[in-house]
Amino acid sequence: MPSPSKREQIVDEALRLFYRHGFNATGVDKIIASAGVSKKTLYSHFRSKDELILATLRKRDEMFRNKMMRETERRAAAPRDRLLALFDFLGDWFNEDGFSGCMFINAAAEFSAQDNPSHMVAAEHKRLVVDYIREQAQLAGARDPAALAHQINLLMEGAIVYAHVIGDRQAATRARDMAEVFVRQQLDG
Amino acid sequence: MPSPSKREQIVDEALRLFYRHGFNATGVDKIIASAGVSKKTLYSHFRSKDELILATLRKRDEMFRNKMMRETERRAAAPRDRLLALFDFLGDWFNEDGFSGCMFINAAAEFSAQDNPSHMVAAEHKRLVVDYIREQAQLAGARDPAALAHQINLLMEGAIVYAHVIGDRQAATRARDMAEVFVRQQLDG
DNA sequence: TCTCAAGTAGACAGACCTGTACACCTTGAG
DNA sequence: CTCAAGGTGTACAGGTCTGTCTACTTGAGA
Incomplete structure (x- = not known):
């Protein structure tokens, strides 16, 4: 073996x-x-390079989400604060040496067809990230946790693109400020 | 010749x-x-394939921004409405046959190094899009046109990723609803 | 000590890659 | 009509790609 x-x-x-x-x-x-x-x-x-690519994407998914959850929960105890701490995690990631964007966005770019196995793993990764955000939104008592999760995730994707394509160092804080508006919308008043 | x-x-x-x-x-x-x-x-x-790639990216930049401006201005006359019409343009684009995400995000994914010429053309494209949004924000009377332009563009990038990676058909309207909040923030009250 | 599975090193097939070269064709201006 | 420029078609060089294969080495358990 x-x-x-x-x-x-x-x-x-x-x-x-x-x-x-x-x-x-x-x-x-x-x-x-x-x-x-x-x-x-x-x-x-x-069996093939394609199979190796799938294996690396699955490992990356596991590693990335674990780190995201660990870092987010280390930074903030309350679910509401964690929703915003996600962007602090992003900020640190953007400033890491060798940051090259989101590996799953990159995979979707190279394997453009939606039914390509690698593209499908990328889509699944994004869904799992949204799932985690929704859990936190629910714990925080959001009126519509699913909607809030999608809003926050959309801001995260935007920040990642900004950081990688343009190289904007403020992308994470900009997105965080935007996210705050939607968090307040659902959790205050 | x-x-x-x-x-x-x-x-x-x-x-x-x-x-x-x-x-x-x-x-x-x-x-x-x-x-x-x-x-x-x-x-x-x-002279080389690389040079051809650069030429295609420059043409795409020109075509895409022209279409974006034409479609946005066709849909709405007032600059304020145009800021939101950008997302209607995106929605139509996402539903086009053969939609494969943003060519410049894809280029940045394949040519990851920030100093790669193709990556630099992609970054320049994004900056030019922001410039257009800022102009409209200024015409609309935004308090901080540059900040609003970045907010709207970040939402656009997020929507593009959502539409391409996950295949979310609602990405454009979701982002539009989010954009409305920031437009109101700067133009009302 | 013997055996056998897992590993290394590397040649190889067959396809595809970029970029160049050569022989030929077509067309419009003088 | 001539002829030069732009174009076609295709062969080719030199390299890289994935994936297979052979021959040899290593190490642990019976």
Whole structure:
């Protein structure tokens, strides 16, 4: 049975390279060289490059949402404050070294067809993020948690695009200020 | 001297293919086959594929902003209404056949480095869109036209991501409703 | 110590990539 | 009619891509 740790090495390195350089621009040869494994090992874990891409997207989804939840909950205890703390998390992310936008937006860009498996994983990721926001909105006592979650998520997506395409460093705080309006709308008065 | 109409044929076809399938995934051979020109003709107009990509992005920028302005101004006469009509334009665009997101977000995704020439054209496009919104905000009498323009544009970017990645058909109206809040904030009371 | 599974290194097939070169055709101006 | 410029079609060089294959090495358990 192939070793799980080798598999992890491959996925971790593929994640880094796909995120930095894109999916089509990153060859299998570069992945195995960086991961320090042979081509045969890679193909014993994954039937094809496409399957490896799917595996990296699933891992990224898990890692990203875990970090988002952890960081958001570390910053604020009350659900209402957490809705805004999401944007502080974004701000830190934007200023990380090697920030290259949202990997799922990038995947949707390269795999444009909605029925492409990678595109579908990206869409699922976005839905799961909205789910988390909706939970917090519900805990905070929002009148329409689903609507508020979509509003907040839409602002987050906008901020990500701003930060990556234009390189706007204020994107996160700008979006946070906007989000505050909708949070107040649903939780005050 | 190479014929300008041939050049236009090449750029038009490259635009269609790059938008639908992505930049790296579209080979020069496919472009010349679709455009009905020989390889030599393409390379007499463009020194390299990269240069062709830049030319298509510049044309897309021109076409997109012209259409955006035309459609927005057709829908509403008053600058204030135009700020919201932008989202009606987006809604129509999202429902067009072959909608594949924003070509400049896609370009930034494939050419992730901020100093990549294609990425820089994408950033410039976004800045020019903001400029137009700011003009309208100013005409409408906004207290802080630049801030309002950024708010509206951030909502537009969010809507585009929603529409493309998740395939949300309501993205444009959702964003429009959100924009109304900020327009009111600056133009009423 | 023997065995066998998992791994490495690397050649290879076959396709596709960008960009160049060569031979030929077409067309309009002098 | 001549001829030069722009164009076509296609072969080609040199490289990269994915995915398969062979031959060899390593290490742990019976």
